[in-house]
Amino acid sequence: LPPEQKKKHPDNIDKAQFIQMISGELIPGEKFSEYGPGEISRWLVRSFAGVSPGVASEIAARAAQAAGTGWSALWHVFSAVLGDLRDGKIRPAVLLDSRGAPEGLSPLEPQTVSLERRRFFKTMNEAADFFFRGSIPPSDFAGRKAAAARELGRHSVRVTRTLKAIGRDIDNSRG
Numbered sequence: 001l002p003p004e005q006k007k008k009h010p011d012n013i014d015k016a017q018f019i020q021m022i023s024g025e026l027i028p029g030e031k032f033s034e035y036g037p038g039e040i041s042r043w044l045v046r047s048f049a050g051v052s053p054g055v056a057s058e059i060a061a062r063a064a065q066a067a068g069t070g071w072s073a074l075w076h077v078f079s080a081v082l083g084d085l086r087d088g089k090i091r092p093a094v095l096l097d098s099r100g101a102p103e104g105l106s107p108l109e110p111q112t113v114s115l116e117r118r119r120f121f122k123t124m125n126e127a128a129d130f131f132f133r134g135s136i137p138p139s140d141f142a143g144r145k146a147a148a149a150r151e152l153g154r155h156s157v158r159v160t161r162t163l164k165a166i167g168r169d170i171d172n173s174r175g
Helices: 015-025 037-047 053-065 071-086 124-135 138-174
Strands: 093-096 102-106 118-120
Touching: 015 071, 037 053, 053 071, 053 102, 093 124, 102 124
Parallel strands: none
Antiparallel strands: 093 102, 093 118
16 A cells, blocks of 8 residues: 555644644745645645645635635635545546637636536446546547557557467476
């Protein structure tokens, strides 16, 4: 198994612990507004198990838009979003770039992205399928497929030769 990460599990933390963590690890001051959503997002990913960069970015952006901009607002958004995810209240979405190509995948409705830059799906599998099919252009996919087939062919020839050589060695050793 991979080494255990030293991250807190979001279910095992309350508001006081959250604010104490953020005070000890991120902020010299007390103002949420002194930090950009990117910095808050990176802190969430570093600090909590199971919080992806996409979810962390959404939490940070929602907190920045919240009426209150203190650490309590961040806690409120953090606990609400993770509670929704835990309870299965998801709305899988693919985020689109300006050309309409997939650039991100989210299990929750990205409220901070305009409607024309998101596409919703019934399941995460459908969203992931659309994302991965759209993130590799068909011409590039065909090239990658051909390169993979060539590589497999080379390895297959090498393994076949090795097995024949081993077989000859076994026959000679009996001999």
